[in-house]
Amino acid sequence: MDKLKTMSESNNVIISDTAKIRVLIIEDDELVRALLDVIITDLGHHIVASVDNAVDALVAYSVHQPHVVISDIGIRGNLDGIELAKKLLQIRKCQLLFLTGNSNADTFNKAKKLAPLAFISKPIVRIELERSIDLAVEHSSETIGFVTQSMPAEGCLYTRIGNKLKKIAIADIEYIEVDGKYSSISVAQRLVNCKISLKELQAKLPQKDFVQVNRSSVINLNCIEDIDMARQMIKMPSAEISIGRNFKESLLNRLNLI
Secondary structure (H helix, E strand, O other): OOOOOOOOOOOOOOOOOOOOOEEEEEOOOHHHHHHHHHHHHHOOOEEEEEEOOHHHHHHHHHHHOOOEEEEEOOOOOOOOHHHHHHHHHHHOOOEEEEEEOOOOHHHHHHHHOOOOOEEEEOOOOHHHHHHHHHHHHHHHOOOOOOOOOOOOHHHEEEEEEOOEEEEEEHHHEEEEEEEOOEEEEEEOOEEEEEEOOHHHHHOOOOOOOEEEEEOOEEEEHHHOOEEEOOOOEEEOOOOEEEOOHHHHHHHHHHOOOO
């Protein structure tokens, strides 16, 4: 595997002993993805997805909200890694690390406008990657939406399940369906049921991220995969949600249409 050059493990610099970051890998070379997987897992961080194209990357980024994106500049498809990174940063901020086998000045100048933390050359040298990830960890606390295991209280909801209060990360909520005073909250493709009205629940959610799309459903705009205007249906990662006639205009007004 001469394409992948590795070195011995180095000492890590981590925010705390229990802190982990969520990492999205965007790379169309399977061997490179495998190496990244091994190194990042060894460092104790969580890989939310490992994809080889822009479409899957956009979906994974919206659904999993990673803290760090490691992207090859020369991915397959209509968008290169630089154009894709621009779209990701329009959704929300993250720490960006670029992989590249192309060191020409034009590529570098285009990429540096996005202020990545590091450019990692191929073939990958393990210690170089580890240090770049360490740098990303240190900077992640400055990123909007950064979440460690000790998530701030304002970024969570709590619901009673038996004798315990279950913590729900608001950023992880995909959609909510309400029946009277009872709500079903979809989190990580499972439902959490709680006793709360739609009006009460909406007051606890950030309006910039959530919108009501029919009389009984609220969705997280960041989790939309596509919208079928003919069928008036919104495709979410784990369900399809109908668009109510009286809610269509307000939904479209919230979308960044081009």
